[in-house]
Amino acid sequence: MKLISESYIKQAIPKREKNSYKGNFGKLLFVGGNEQMGGAIIMSASAAVYSGAGLVTVASSPINVHALHSRIPEAMFVDMYDLDTLVNMVDKMDGIVIGPGLGRDDRAKDVMKSVLNELREDQFILIDGDAISIYINESLAHPKAQLVFTPHLGEWKTLSNMEPDKENVEDNIQKQKDLDAIIVLKKGQSEIYFEDEVWQNIPGNPSMATGGMGDTLAGMIAGFMGQFENYEKGILSAVFLHSKIANTLAETNYVTLPTAIINDIPRTMNDYANSN
């Protein structure tokens, strides 16, 4: 297992070209946030905006539109239950995050099926939270796009049938192949399973055990995937910086709020991009 290092992150964060524009930094769609869990998709989309994503659109329950616009005016909004508009949006994107606060009811299942059917090979889809259960319980077909799952240990049990105290690297490698997806297995020291290698993240601390922390990570990962030289660099850098920021915050805070991590993303990226 390889360890994600400080030096890896420093070389992975891209330098922005002088004449670049928003179209160079990823067009992302965030799908989730029902009537009870709008905060999840707002945190996820915020993390992508603060990670430097070029254009972010949120597809959510219409009840969340004002909260979203007041938190992140940078993001656009569509009604996720308007399936025609939703699939048109999917078409225009480089990557999609689906699941934070999506719920698991019939409407959520229809949303999920519409999005997955529409995907192309040149796109990525990150499946998190409730969308993990729907993917397995509805036996959905592998989408054409690059697939990424970001399960915590409870969600990994749904995906792999392995109990949290039984999961192990060797069996996880096999499950990664069966699922034909990149797996970000979230835990105290998260592990990232690619087709040909496994990485481990070292930073992180228990002040991060707060609702919304994984929603925030999903947004950072997608934000980085849309900008970095390749998906692997983006994913590893997001996992590392998410917990690195949390470690810095935990020096002076008992609990680390996901929104506090989000606020610190741009400055931390700058620090790493400009240090040797």
Ligand SMILES: NC(=O)C1=CN([C@@H]2O[C@H](COP(=O)(O)OP(=O)(O)OC[C@H]3O[C@@H](n4cnc5c(N)ncnc54)[C@H](O)[C@@H]3O)[C@@H](O)[C@H]2O)[C@@H](O)CC1
């Ligand atoms: N502000 C919001 O709107 C929030 C919405 N959330 C959304 O709530 C939905 C459900 O996600 P949850 O993760 O809460 O619920 P789940 O019910 O999917 O997962 C929790 C289950 O997994 C088990 N488990 C085992 N090991 C675990 C581990 N290491 N970490 C976490 N759980 C473990 C727990 O015992 C529990 O049975 C998701 O769509 C998520 O995005 C949450 O992110 C919390 C914040």
Ligand SMILES: Nc1ncnc2c1ncn2[C@@H]1O[C@H](COP(=O)(O)OP(=O)(O)O)[C@@H](O)[C@H]1O
């Ligand atoms: N004790 C801990 N040590 C290190 N990281 C933690 C700890 N507790 C939680 N985390 C991190 O917080 C995130 C939690 O994700 P998740 O359970 O999906 O949260 P949510 O769904 O509430 O947003 C993961 O990235 C996990 O690695």
Ligand SMILES: [Mg+2]
């Ligand atoms: Mg989660």
